[in-house]
Amino acid sequence: MEVRWLEAFVAVAEELHFGRAATRLHMAQSPLSQTVRKLEKDIGVPLFERNTRSVALTAAGRSLLPHAYRALEELEVARQAAHASVGTVYGHLTIGFTGAINHRTLPVLTRVLRRRFPDIALSLQGRVVTGDAVAQLQQGTLDLAFVGLPLDPSPLESRLIAREPLGAVVPVDHPLANSVRLDLGALRDEDFIAMPAGRGSDLERTTTAACVAAGFRPRVVQEIGDPFMILTLVAAGVGVSLVSEGMSEILPHGAVYVPLADPQPYLRHGLAWSPSNPSKVLRVVLDVASEVLPTPS
Known part of the structure; x- marks a missing residue:
């Protein structure tokens, strides 16, 4: 039995389609x-039921699959151990982030990691809001995530990496576009563009809380899960929004960022991870993150 036979079997078992697996x-x-077929001949039983329209695992295939996973996992552990023996950090890490909100922090970390540890394979998953990140970290489908703090009580660990004030983004021809600072209450009658409610977005949660503290609830006319698209819709004249100050650096033509008057609401950016994650790569990445993204004083 060859390793590539098991890799082929797992790919077909997961895709249930030979074309996609190929x-x-x-x-x-x-x-x-x-x-x-070589693997089936070696084992002596068919692993898939095939016809012209579908592929399905046989009982033998279903029995083999968890053992194939373990064999491939053990092989990866062996590879990592061999690299570690000569001082090389080797492995894979999956990082979740929201999007444009993280444009000041995510590149800082990934650039250093790629330079210092080229044998760490990074998988970056965008449009992962805080609520989804928490669930995926607990499930083990993410190793590390950029999140908004504080987190609801959970078994996760987290650390503050940045604190940014919220400001208003308005169309360039808006009557308040030339304001030096803006009282949030001045937007009470405006149409708002926001991240979807109930999805666990810290930007949406902080925006709503800030508006309520200013004496009104935002009238949301458009929900969209991409922070940069929020800026684009503001530039298109669809409405106004609240975003973190760092996003003022990436405004599309037609949108203007206006700081808010005191008391300013803040977004608190953090990193979160599961303390039960056994990955040695995660520990290396957390050490790098503590250096390049230190907790602000």
Whole structure:
């Protein structure tokens, strides 16, 4: 039995489609089918039920799958151990982030990691709001996430990495566009563009809380899960929004950022991870993060 046979089997078992599995493995479909048949011949039982329209695991295939996962995982551990023995940090890390909100922090971390530890493979997952990040960290589908703080009570660990004031973004031809500072109450009758409510977005939560503290609830006419698209819709004249001060650096043409008058609401940016995650790569990344994204005083 060869490792590539198991890799082919797992790909087909997960995709249940030889064409998609072949694309995933960067090979043609015919050699993939031959590889799977070699594994079936070696084991002595069929692993898939095939017809012209579908592919399904047999009982033997379902029994083999968890063992195939473990075999491939053990092989990866062996590779990492071999690299570690010569001082190389080797492995994979999945990082979740929201989007444009993290444009000051995410690149700082990833640039240093790629320079110092080129054998760490980073998988970056965008449009992951805080609520989703918490769930995925607990499930183990994310290793590290950029989140808004504070988090609701959870078994996760987190650390503050930045604190940014919220400001208003208005169309360039808005009557308040030339204001030096803006009283938030002046926006009570405006149409707002915001992150979707109930999805766990810290930007949406902080925006709503700030408006309520100013004596009104924002009248949201458009919800959108991409922070940069919020800026784009403001530039298009659809409405106004509240965003972190750092996003003023990436405004599209047609939108203006106006700081808010005191008392200013703040977004508190953080990193979160699960303390039960056994990844040695995560510990290395957290050490780098503490250096390049220190907790503000």
